[in-house]
Amino acid sequence: MAELANCPRCNSLFMKGQATVCRDCVKQEEEEFQTVYAFVRQKKNRTATVPEIVRETGVAEYKIRDFVKAKRLHPSQFPALAYSCEKCGADIQEGRICEACAVDLQRVIQKQEEIQNALERNEKEDAGPVTYYSIKGKER
Numbered sequence: 001m002a003e004l005a006n007c008p009r010c011n012s013l014f015m016k017g018q019a020t021v022c023r024d025c026v027k028q029e030e031e032e033f034q035t036v037y038a039f040v041r042q043k044k045n046r047t048a049t050v051p052e053i054v055r056e057t058g059v060a061e062y063k064i065r066d067f068v069k070a071k072r073l074h075p076s077q078f079p080a081l082a083y084s085c086e087k088c089g090a091d092i093q094e095g096r097i098c099e100a101c102a103v104d105l106q107r108v109i110q111k112q113e114e115i116q117n118a119l120e121r122n123e124k125e126d127a128g129p130v131t132y133y134s135i136k137g138k139e140r
């Protein structure tokens with residue numbers, strides 16, 4: 001349902017529906033996308049990096065990275081484009097985190113599994129004495 005909200009970009013009031021920013025900002029963003037797209041579409045600019053595009057178009061870097069992340073500008077078409085890893089901010093072209101962070105994450109998961117396994121093993125070992133005591137209890 002639409003509700004009145006402040007636009008996170010320009011702070012003006014707007015009816016918040018499907019869009020998360022006001023109509024002016026949507027329009028502005030669309031214009032900026034077209035500017036960036038018109039720039040990278042030129043053959044000589046296909047391999048332009050994000051900082052180069054910022055310099056040439058004046059569009060904010062985070063917005064260009066957002067376009068890449070939203071796959072509006074695709075790295076398969078524009079190989080030098082990238083967006084930021086959600087963990088460390090490194091340039092990436094697919095997924096949400098970079099390879100180094102993926103390896104780290106894998107290590108953390110593995111560690112957690114090891115701890116989990118160790119805990120389960122302990123629980124099984126603990127099960128012995130517990131049974132022993134309960135049997136003893138019954139004997140009394």
Ligand SMILES: [Zn+2]
Pocket residue numbers: 007008009010011012021022023024025026
């Ligand atoms: Zn706005």
Ligand SMILES: [Zn+2]
Pocket residue numbers: 085086087088089090097098099100101102
């Ligand atoms: Zn990373």
